[in-house]
Amino acid sequence: MTKDTILITGASDGIGAVYADRFAKRGANLILVARRAERLEALAASLRETGVAVEVIAADLSKADDLARIEARLRDDDAITGLINNAGIAGEQAFTQTDPAYLTGLIDLNILAVTRLSRAVAPRFAAKGAGTLINITSVTALMPDGFTAVYPASKAYVLAFTEALQVELGAKGVKVQAVLPGITRTAIWTAEQIANIPAAMVMDVEVMVDAALAGLDMGEPITIPALPDNADLDAYLAARAALRPNLSLKDAAARYRA
Numbered sequence: 001m002t003k004d005t006i007l008i009t010g011a012s013d014g015i016g017a018v019y020a021d022r023f024a025k026r027g028a029n030l031i032l033v034a035r036r037a038e039r040l041e042a043l044a045a046s047l048r049e050t051g052v053a054v055e056v057i058a059a060d061l062s063k064a065d066d067l068a069r070i071e072a073r074l075r076d077d078d079a080i081t082g083l084i085n086n087a088g089i090a091g092e093q094a095f096t097q098t099d100p101a102y103l104t105g106l107i108d109l110n111i112l113a114v115t116r117l118s119r120a121v122a123p124r125f126a127a128k129g130a131g132t133l134i135n136i137t138s139v140t141a142l143m144p145d146g147f148t149a150v151y152p153a154s155k156a157y158v159l160a161f162t163e164a165l166q167v168e169l170g171a172k173g174v175k176v177q178a179v180l181p182g183i184t185r186t187a188i189w190t191a192e193q194i195a196n197i198p199a200a201m202v203m204d205v206e207v208m209v210d211a212a213l214a215g216l217d218m219g220e221p222i223t224i225p226a227l228p229d230n231a232d233l234d235a236y237l238a239a240r241a242a243l244r245p246n247l248s249l250k251d252a253a254a255r256y257r258a
């Protein structure tokens, strides 16, 4: 049986590092990508003890040259059977106060890199009728008015993008999952921020990733680790789908007619 090889972005810390640990325990070979090579090497050394092969690639996915290197690898390496688009940043202030250059970097990483890396691997997965694509979005994708401006919008992009890919690639046998973590205890938050959030709203990162993987194993297209009743998500999706027949019609709605 051929071994899985999973490429994980943002594997040097937080959610990505736990995915790396869990996929190593599942026997998958790993390619770990992030900027901090030393942290990746340290994680790789401990994961190799489980008997899997772990390669480290230092890359800043908000930089065009580095992104192109990872794209080429995903496009050309037939051994790669899974991609986890996890690398992402938040950290913006109020929209009117955030440095436009920071917002550009956020969009480059949270949106552009996710799109380009998915595009690099998708044709191979589709042709094979196999493969796993996991995109880490956020519950803020569902509440654009509840956080900052650009981060939730970037995560709403990833959710919409992933749902569209589920239609195109899912039909060809590729597993595509959107994961929407709530507040998860990682370095994306400062210690002060976490201290000011009610503990009942903060999930430990291992709990989050294990729930997301349980959702993957159940074949869920969208996994919200904290949501107690998945019927609430189904109702939301059904309400959205119910709009569809009336979203594009020849006539303007009566309320807009003079």
Ligand SMILES: NC(=O)c1ccc[n+]([C@@H]2O[C@H](COP(=O)([O-])OP(=O)(O)OC[C@H]3O[C@@H](n4cnc5c(N)ncnc54)[C@H](OP(=O)(O)O)[C@@H]3O)[C@@H](O)[C@H]2O)c1
Pocket: 009, 010, 011, 012, 013, 014, 015, 016, 033, 034, 035, 036, 037, 039, 059, 060, 061, 062, 063, 086, 087, 088, 089, 090, 109, 136, 137, 138, 139, 180, 181, 182, 183, 184, 185, 186, 187, 188, 189
């Ligand atoms: N924690 C939460 O509450 C939460 C909630 C919802 C969604 N999420 C999402 O979960 C994902 C992982 O976040 P996390 O909480 O695990 O944060 P984290 O602990 O800060 O980890 C982020 C990872 O992304 C990597 N990264 C950052 N900038 C990068 C760049 N330019 N190029 C390549 N890699 C880069 C970091 O490594 P280097 O610094 O070494 O590059 C690190 O490995 C993100 O997409 C985030 O939006 C998190």
